[in-house]
Amino acid sequence: MCSSQGPRHPVYDLSDRFVDEAAATSPMLATFAGVRGHDDRWGDLSPAGVVERAELLQRTRQQLEALPATVGRWDTVASRVLREHLDVELDDHANDEPYLDVAHLGSTVPAMRATLEAQRIGTEEECDGWLRRLETYGAALEGWRTTIDVGRQRGLVVAGRQVDSVAEQLRSAVADHGSLTTRAGELARDRPSLAGRLDAAIADAREASEASATWLERSYRPQARDQDGVGAERYLRHARRELRTELDPAEASAWAWDRIGELWSRAERTARTLDPDASLAEVMHRLKTDPAFAAPSPAAFRDLMQQRQDRALKTLDGEHFEVPGAIRAVEVSLVAPGAPLGAWYVSPSEDLQRPGSIWWSLGDRQQIPLYEEV
Structure with a gap:
């Protein structure tokens, strides 16, 4: 949406251009956003790619500051949305987040699997793009591994349980009944002409996944942190990223415990309507079993x-x-x-x-x- 009166503010063109450039440098993001034309690539997951994405953010931030002042309501909203996004992403780079890219959920390895799960394979072009990604799965993992190894050498490491989970996910995705193996099999049945390439690609992906999992266990895991907690500073930065506001951890914790107490009381009342003679724990056990x-x-x-x-x-x-x-x-x-x-x-x-x-x-x-x- 843009102003209904007067000329179109240049913040919209800058935003459009940024989306296009971000999609080109982060093809997985493009797939989830539905920006076409990038579904056959992973992007550069090596340290060089980290630098490239940081430079795009910095360049766009400078261009945003050089724009004329906004006047209309929606122009101001558009400018603020872009600025907040750029600032959050730049803050990640300033705090070396790309070099801590090993996590149970929010990291590259689960994102790669999720990308190949969500990506459409209906048309010939979509199938070819999916297969090209599978064929370059190993090269993408190698780039990612190089990046987190830079972090490891600098003492930037995550908790051991995060490492264990990612290693397990690497192996599970390409196991006999794993998500990537299953989807490759479905595609081979639908398009038998691709079966040979799919078999070879899965074999390569399996070898690359095992190599990455083994490297995590032997080279990264011994230096991983014992404590699961990330510390207050990193926690607050990520809270700001998700909430787009400054969080008072003490206030938020007190509020959360109040709500938990309220929910627990409601759960006990509800449990009594299901079985007046059973405790909440007994009712929950029954519901689960x-x-x-x-x-x-x-x-x-x-x-x-x-x-x-x-x-x-x-x-x-x-x-x-x-x-x-x-x-x-x-x-x-x-x-x-x-x-x-x-x-x-x-x-x-x-x-x-x-x-x-x-x-x-x-x-x-x-x-x-x-x-x-x-």
Whole structure:
């Protein structure tokens, strides 16, 4: 959105240009944002790529400061949004975050797996892009490994449990029933002409993943930190990144404990309506273990979650807010075993050709308690 009166403020052109350049230097980000033209590459994950992305941020920040003052409301909002994004990203670079890129969820290795899971493989062009990424999976891992090794040599390391998780994910994704192996098999069945390349690419990815996992365990893990906590300074920086505001940790903790106490009291009252003679712990155990309160299979769970999403959208639309038809579709998908457990949302593509989707990682469970997921 831009001002309805007067000439278009140059902040919009700068923002558009930044999105295009950011997509080119961070193709995984482009895939999740739905910016077309980059789905066949990983980008430079080596230290040189870190420098390239930092230079883009710095250059854009300087160009933003050189723009004329904003006048209209939406011009001001656009300028502020771009400035806040650039400042947060630059702060990460100033504090060496790219060299601490080993984490259970928010890091390159799980992002690579998630990219290949979310990426569309319907058309010939999409299939070719997906396969090219799989074929260069090892080279991308090598670039990433070089970057975190620079951090290791400088004493910038993460907690040992984060390292263990990433090593496990590297192996799981390319195991016989891993997410990448499974999707490559699906593509081979749909397009038999690609089967040979897919088999070779999976073999290469498996070898590269094992090499990276072994390097993590032998070279990185011995220097990893024993404590899981990241420390107050880094925690507050990441809180600022997620919340876009300054957080008072003592105040936030006190508020959270108050809410937990309130929720616990409500849970106890609700449990008594289910079984007046049972404790909250006993009721929770029943909800987790009784087949009557569980989906009998992953497929049944996915179907049930899809029905709930569709029903929720239908109920809320027009009653509490308006949901445009172009973004009303939401797909529920399951991740193959080996990914971090949990659920996450992938927004629609920029052109809305790819609908929003919710991904559930259920591990190897066959019976899924609904109590923990709904």
